Structure formats: C-alpha cells, structure tokens
Amino acid sequence: MRNSEIARVFSEIAAILTVRGENPFKVRAYERAAEAIGSLTEEASALRERGELAGIADIGASSVAKIEELLDTGRCALHQELLQEFPPTALEFFRVPGVGPKTVKLLLDEAIATIEELETAAQAGRLRGLRGMGAKTEQEILRGIARMREYGKRADLGTAWALAQAIVEALREGAPVDQMEAAGSLRRMKETIGDVDILVTSDRPEEVMARFLSLDLVGEVVMQGPTKSSVLTRDGVQADLRVVAPESFGAALQYFTGSKEHNVRLRDHAVRRKIKLNEYGVFRVEEGKEERLGGRAEEEMYAALGLPLIPPELREDQGEIEAAREGALPELVEQSQIRGDLHVHSDWSDGHEDIAGMARAAKARGYKYIGLCDHSPSQTVAGGLSVERLRERKAELEAARRAVPGITILNGTEVDIKRGGGLDYPDEVLAELDFVVASVHSGWKTERAAMTARIIKAMENPWVDCLGHPTGRLLGRREPYDVDMEEVLKAAARLGVAMEINAYPDRLDLKDVHARRAKELGVKVIISTDAHAPEHLDFIRFGIGTARRGWLEANDILNTLSAAQLRSRLRRARSRRS
DNA sequence: GCCGTTTTCGGCCCGACTGTTTTCAGTCG
Numbered sequence: 001m002r003n004s005e006i007a008r009v010f011s012e013i014a015a016i017l018t019v020r021g022e023n024p025f026k027v028r029a030y031e032r033a034a035e036a037i038g039s040l041t042e043e044a045s046a047l048r049e050r051g052e053l054a055g056i057a058d059i060g061a062s063s064v065a066k067i068e069e070l071l072d073t074g075r076c077a078l079h080q081e082l083l084q085e086f087p088p089t090a091l092e093f094f095r096v097p098g099v100g101p102k103t104v105k106l107l108l109d110e111a112i113a114t115i116e117e118l119e120t121a122a123q124a125g126r127l128r129g130l131r132g133m134g135a136k137t138e139q140e141i142l143r144g145i146a147r148m149r150e151y152g153k154r155a156d157l158g159t160a161w162a163l164a165q166a167i168v169e170a171l172r173e174g175a176p177v178d179q180m181e182a183a184g185s186l187r188r189m190k191e192t193i194g195d196v197d198i199l200v201t202s203d204r205p206e207e208v209m210a211r212f213l214s215l216d217l218v219g220e221v222v223m224q225g226p227t228k229s230s231v232l233t234r235d236g237v238q239a240d241l242r243v244v245a246p247e248s249f250g251a252a253l254q255y256f257t258g259s260k261e262h263n264v265r266l267r268d269h270a271v272r273r274k275i276k277l278n279e280y281g282v283f284r285v286e287e288g289k290e291e292r293l294g295g296r297a298e299e300e301m302y303a304a305l306g307l308p309l310i311p312p313e314l315r316e317d318q319g320e321i322e323a324a325r326e327g328a329l330p331e332l333v334e335q336s337q338i339r340g341d342l343h344v345h346s347d348w349s350d351g352h353e354d355i356a357g358m359a360r361a362a363k364a365r366g367y368k369y370i371g372l373c374d375h376s377p378s379q380t381v382a383g384g385l386s387v388e389r390l391r392e393r394k395a396e397l398e399a400a401r402r403a404v405p406g407i408t409i410l411n412g413t414e415v416d417i418k419r420g421g422g423l424d425y426p427d428e429v430l431a432e433l434d435f436v437v438a439s440v441h442s443g444w445k446t447e448r449a450a451m452t453a454r455i456i457k458a459m460e461n462p463w464v465d466c467l468g469h470p471t472g473r474l475l476g477r478r479e480p481y482d483v484d485m486e487e488v489l490k491a492a493a494r495l496g497v498a499m500e501i502n503a504y505p506d507r508l509d510l511k512d513v514h515a516r517r518a519k520e521l522g523v524k525v526i527i528s529t530d531a532h533a534p535e536h537l538d539f540i541r542f543g544i545g546t547a548r549r550g551w552l553e554a555n556d557i558l559n560t561l562s563a564a565q566l567r568s569r570l571r572r573a574r575s576r577r578s
Numbered sequence: 579g580c581c582g583t584t585t586t587c588g589g590c591c592c593g594a595c596t597g598t599t600t601t602c603a604g605t606c607g
Contacts, residue, residue, distance in 0.1 A: 025590050029579035060580050098596095100605050134598060184607090197607090225595060240607090242594095260591095260607065267591045272583070278592065 001070050009079050010034035016082040018101035032058040041517035087113040096144040155237045157542050158505030160186050160193035175211035176204045179249050183256040187312045189545025191508045195238035205243035212241045248280045251295035255279035261317035313548035332548040337560045342371035343528030348393045349374035350382040352533040356400040361534035369408035369563045371435040376424035378416040408563040410434040419443050421457025430463035439468030448482040456491040462578035465570050466526050469502040469509045492523045496573035503529045503543025515550025526558045
C-alpha cells in the first residue's frame with residue numbers, strides 16, 4: 001500500500017472521529033499522522049523494513065500498528081469499523097465550504113448522506129428547521145456545493161502568482177496602501193494554491209477595502225469586514241485581503257504565511273518559553289501580564305524565540321524549527337545564483353522563437369548559457385528533429401553564437417526515452433551534443449517495475465546528462481507515472497546523472513519532497529524552464545521555489561555553475577558512465 | 579493520540595466573520 005493511500009485512511013478516521021465528537025486533540029493527532037505519512041520521501045514499507053517507522057515525528061505506537069496493519073492486510077480495523085456507522089459518501093460533505101463536523105453530524109441525523117441529498121434538502125427548504133440553521137445557511141450550503149463543483153480544484157502556482165501580481169499592482173496604484181505583501185501558500189511557493197492572501201497596512205483601511213472589492217477581476221464578494229474581505233475572482237480563485245496595523249505587519253505576515261502546521265509547532269515552542277505569538281505581535285507572558293516584544297517585522301517574531309528568520313518555503317513543519325534552533329538552516333538557492341537555463345526549445349521543434357531570439361532573451365535575464373533542447377524524432381507532433389534536421393540546426397546555432405555574443409549556446413536535445421529504455425537517437429549522434437536531457441513522453445501506463453527499469457536503463461547511457469521532468473505529471477490533468485522514485489534517485493547518485501526540476505508551473509517535477517531526497521542522496525539537480533517562448537524563461541522563479549521547498553542550496557544545483565565549470569562537470573560524469 | 583529545555587501526566591494556537599442568537603456556536607485559516 002502506498003503512502004498516499006495510508007494517509008487517506010488516517011484522514012478519513014480523523015474526519016469521522018470529529019463528527020462523532022471525539023476528543024479534538026485525538027482527532028488532530030490522526031490528522032498530523034496523515035500529514036506526516038503523506039510527506040514522507042520514502043515508502044512506508046521501506047521504512048518499516050528498516051524499523052524506522054517509530055522514529056517519525058507525529059507517528060506514535062498506535063499509528064505504527066495501524067500502518068503495519070494496512071501494509072499487511074490492506075485494511076485497518078478501526079477505519080472499517082468507523083465506516084460501518086458513517087456512510088462513505090458523507091466524507092464529501094467536508095469539501096463543501098461552510099460545512100464542518102457539527103453540520104455533518106446534523107445532516108447524518110436527518111438521514112442526509114450524499115451531496116445530492118443535501119442539495120435536494122436545501123432546495124426544498126428542509127434544512128431551515130434544524131437547530132442553528134436558517135434560510136441563509138441553507139443558501140450558503142447551496143452556494144458552497146456550487147462552488148465546490150465549479151471551483152473545486154486549486155489554482156496552479158503560475159495562475160495564483162499572476163493574480164496576486166495583478167491585485168498588488170492595482171492596489172498600489174489606486175489605493176492608499178503602505179506595506180503590502182502576498183502571504184499564504186503562494187509565499188511558500190506551494191505547487192498549488194487554495195487562495196491568494198494579501199496583507200496591507202494603511203492609515204485609511206476602508207478606502208483600501210472598497211477599492212479591493214471593486215476591482216475588475218472580482219467576480220463575487222464572499223465576505224466583507226473592516227479588516228478582512230474575501231472575493232472569488234473571475235477565474236474562480238479566492239482572494240483575501242487583510243488590513244493590519246503597521247506595528248503588527250510582521251506578526252500578521254508570519255501568521256498568514258503559515259503553514260498551519262509550522263505555526264502550531266512554533267506556538268508550541270513559544271509556550272514553553274512563556275512567549276505568546278499571534279497575528280498582532282509577540283509577547284512575553286509573566287504572571288498574567290503581557291509585555292510586547294515586537295511584531296512590526298517578521299524577523300522579530302522568530303528573534304523573540306531565539307531563532308533566525310525561517311524562509312517561507314521551509315515553513316511546513318518538516319524539521320525547519322529544529323534546524324533553526326541548531327543553527328543548521330540551509331542557505332537556500334536564490335534566483336540571482338542561476339547562471340543559465342538548460343532546457344529551452346526553439347522553433348526548430350515546437351518552440352515559438354528562433355535560436356538567436358531565445359539566446360537574446362536569456363542574455364537579457366543575465367544568463368551566461370542556455371541549453372537548446374529541441375525534441376527528438378518520436379515527438380512527431382512536437383516537430384521532433386530527425387538526425388539530419390538536428391545536424392542542420394547546428395549551422396543556425398553557430399550563426400546565433402556569432403550574432404549573440406556573451407552567452408554560451410549549448411547544442412542539446414530533449415531525447416525521448418523509448419518503451420524499452422532505449423533512446424531516440426543513436427549514441428554516435430548523442431556524442432556530438434553538448435547537453436542531453438532524456439525524458440519519457442509515451443507509455444504513461446507502463447507498470448511500476450517496468451517504468452523504473454526503463455528510466456534507469458536510459459540513465460545508464462553515457463551521454464545522458466539529466467533526466468527531464470522525472471515523473472511526467474501535469475498538475476490537475478495527468479497523474480505522475482508509476483515509478484519507484486527512490487530507486488531512480490539512487491541510480492542517479494550512482495551514475496552521476498542530474499535530476500531536472502522542471503519549472504513549468506503545471507509540472508514542478510521533481511516535486512519538493514523528491515528534491516529534498518535527491519539532496520540527501522547526493523544527486524545534483526538542474527532547474528530548467530522547458531521554455532517554448534522567451535517569456536517562459538521567467539517560469540524559473542517557480543522552479544527556484546520548488547528547489548527551496550526541497551531545502552536545496554546553490555551547490556546542489558548544476559546551473560549555478562559557470563559555463564566552464566558546468567562543461568567539465570558534465571564531462572566527468574559522462575566518462576564515469578562510459 | 580502524541581509528546582517532553584518545568585513533564586511519562588496533562589496539556590495540546592487562537593482571533594475574525596457569519597448566522598442565529600439575545601450572548602454564542604460553527605467554521606475557517
């Protein structure tokens with residue numbers, strides 16, 4: 001049984017226990033266990049074999065027993081027992097905004113067990129007689145169901161980023177704002193974003209609120225108050241605006257950046273030191289009296305606990321607070337350290353710009369090199385280059401080198417990994433190239449062992465420098481293919497093949513936890529945009545975000561090297577494999 | 579159910595907004 005399935009069982013246990021009215025801390029323990037399992041970088045079965053399950057934070061003896069039960073039998077007795085008394089269809093209720101455990105209990109007592117039954121009951125006005133429910137709540141539930149169906153999916157990072165930029169720019173121009181910053185999962189650069197959270201300070205908050213609610217991009221006002229308003233934008237993403245006092249801006253930024261898990265852990269840490277943190281500031285609590293220690297800047301929140309500022313991308317309760325305490329936080333890679341983009345397409349395959357145009361765009365961004373990686377012949381729909389066309393491209397590439405001085409253009413390819421693990425160009429052709437990314441673009445449904453073997457076989461080829469978008473996922477559209485990433489990463493370490501973090505916002509693949517595991521295993525990473533047009537080069541920020549979420553530093557990433565260092569590094573790795 | 583820089587027992591983050599109330603419960607982040 002896979003980690004995601006185990007995590008789902010724990011989440012469902014937690015959900016049903018809340019409805020039952022169990023001890024909320026016990027419920028929270030199950031939720032935390034689910035989160036811990038879901039964010040493991042290795043399969044639970046492997047950890048179990050090494051006897052390491054018990055060492056995981058938030059997994060106690062009871063959870064270890066349940067995980068082992070699930071691994072052995074595929075079922076968990078408690079989970080099965082709870083499902084006996086709780087219709088599985090009712091788990092969907094939790095996805096309706098505004099419906100929480102108390103409401104779910106109420107509905108089940110009325111023998112309402114599916115979303116459809118809930119909708120029918122609300123439409124018929126049969127909910128308003130229930131305790132605590134009126135006509136407005138009924139309408140709220142109907143709107144929640146509609147919203148869940150229409151906007152149920154989270155926005156990708158690229159969409160959310162653009163939306164936040166638009167809001168920030170509009171408020172900067174048309175409202176009396178002082179400080180302003182996007183917080184939430186966007187600031188943490190999570191791969192998908194539930195809602196965009198903007199914080200501002202202003203001496204005229206009501207004007208800022210009014211301006212926000214009247215923005216063109218607002219589709220529907222969800223709620224409005226003097227300090228907080230929520231809207232649904234026309235593209236279906238929720239955006240929240242909060243106005244806070246200047247002396248609390250840092251506290252609010254810390255609070256609303258999250259994650260919830262990070263903040264819970266941080267507060268726990270604070271309570272032990274008689275310190276209180278909230279969105280207004282940080283306080284020392286002595287004998288019932290509170291002394292304000294700060295809150296204007298985010299650094300003050302951490303400093304009051306004796307900690308350095310923890311970068312937002314690390315705030316996931318994955319050991320960052322302990323690392324901060326020990327002075328062991330990584331020096332995360334920054335965009336300014338990236339010296340080149342090693343996976344860009346030109347109009348020779350499915351790109352929209354010629355070679356010189358891509359080179360100029362890269363140079364304008366301060367890069368020292370680009371890797372021109374057009375597709376190989378199998379990608380007929382993407383204009384994959386035959387061997388002859390690939391060699392013809394070389395002439396235009398040479399011309400571009402002369403036309404755009406000051407940037408090294410690497411003659412590369414994104415070569416297909418074929419079904420059996422062979423490559424789409426013969427070795428002697430690959431040997432002519434400066435840089436080779438190998439990617440899977442076919443046979444998504446290949447079963448796990450075969451897919452793993454296929455990819456590792458391709459990596460054993462002496463000319464392959466990097467594995468492109470290693471799991472092939474397209475966020476919201478295509479699941480990652482079934483591959484044993486742990487085995488792939490171990491092979492990469494053995495063979496000296498780099499792993500790509502594809503910065504395209506619907507890929508972000510390697511994802512954060514796999515990037516972190518790569519680092520642990522000594523595997524080098526290359527952050528690339530897979531640009532098909534000059535403006536796509538700016539996607540690099542999302543790849544950087546993912547790398548930072550994976551705790552990566554500049555020396556974990558090959559495209560922080562100079563062109564000369566990169567070439568010698570690639571040469572050494574190639575000779576190791578041949 | 580989990581955990582330990584006061585602990586193996588006794589805690590576990592907390593404030594804003596909404597709706598249904600007439601002082602508060604539920605939900606959310």
